[in-house]
Amino acid sequence: MTAHPIDSLRNTLSFSFQPRGRADRGEAWTYLLAATLCATLLSGMVSALTTGALADCLSLGIVVTCAIPAPALAARRFHDFNRSGWWSLALAPGALRLLLLEILQRGFGWSAREVAEDVLRWIDWAIFPTFGLAYLALLAWPGSSGANRFVASSAGRGHDRPAPR
Template structure:
């Protein structure tokens, strides 16, 4: 079956594919049969096992070199590109692509959290939570060097969206937002919340809504 990669997590070594039948199929990293890492948006071919999971995942055959291409006569030395140069160029392009994708995700997470300024419903994936927390920490550090009053003002402005994204992150792992109150327990409470925030969310819908990865 043909499909497209919706998401892939390096941390859990799992991903999701949407098939041409418009259904979603989970797959694990060892079912990816290509040398480069799977990236969201890749067009792929795959099989489906008895458990409804994708297996034997390859890049779409149409994207691979055809025999006619491979059998073309060698070009003159003036236009020859060595395999090493081509591989290096491919890796460089991949690095920039991942960097741009990470930058887009970072900006999108900040935009989403401010857009859902006081939204305590729904779910937030790990990427949204951690990117916004990083933004808040960096902003606080930067402003603290400039002016303490500005740093305090920034903390007050980001307080509500910060609490909201924490609640939505708890919802993503099927926990009530009231667990936020455990932060009142010195040290242990905060560490427990951070541990939960690092957990993979439920892949399917739960009582708090659809998966944010959908």
């Protein structure tokens, strides 16, 4: 049974720093849509109300803040596949690349970002297939049914009873 989108988002935010337990596809999609919408709207408001370096810093802060739950959610999503949350580290190079390019753009302008992208395009072929496939798996594949080694509850969902170690 899929949780209501508000309950899924509340669950994601409640467990922002807790990689234990499981997260279903609905929780991952709800977070993705809510974080994208929130970052877009808030960054747009900041751009409309302020300019220059302040707007850039505030917009970057909004994006980073919206991304805080992502690592723990990714680990819980891998747990839903009955896989170790350490597999979520496959997402780290792609996410760090995007973050560093945003920092370069906000701090030093588009020209600095373009230089970095010219250098990084030679290693993108190694980073983004892994990043893209892992990200698609998190969003598309259904989790394992029933209890697994990460959650011992009979429903197999939630954070109430992590599996004993």
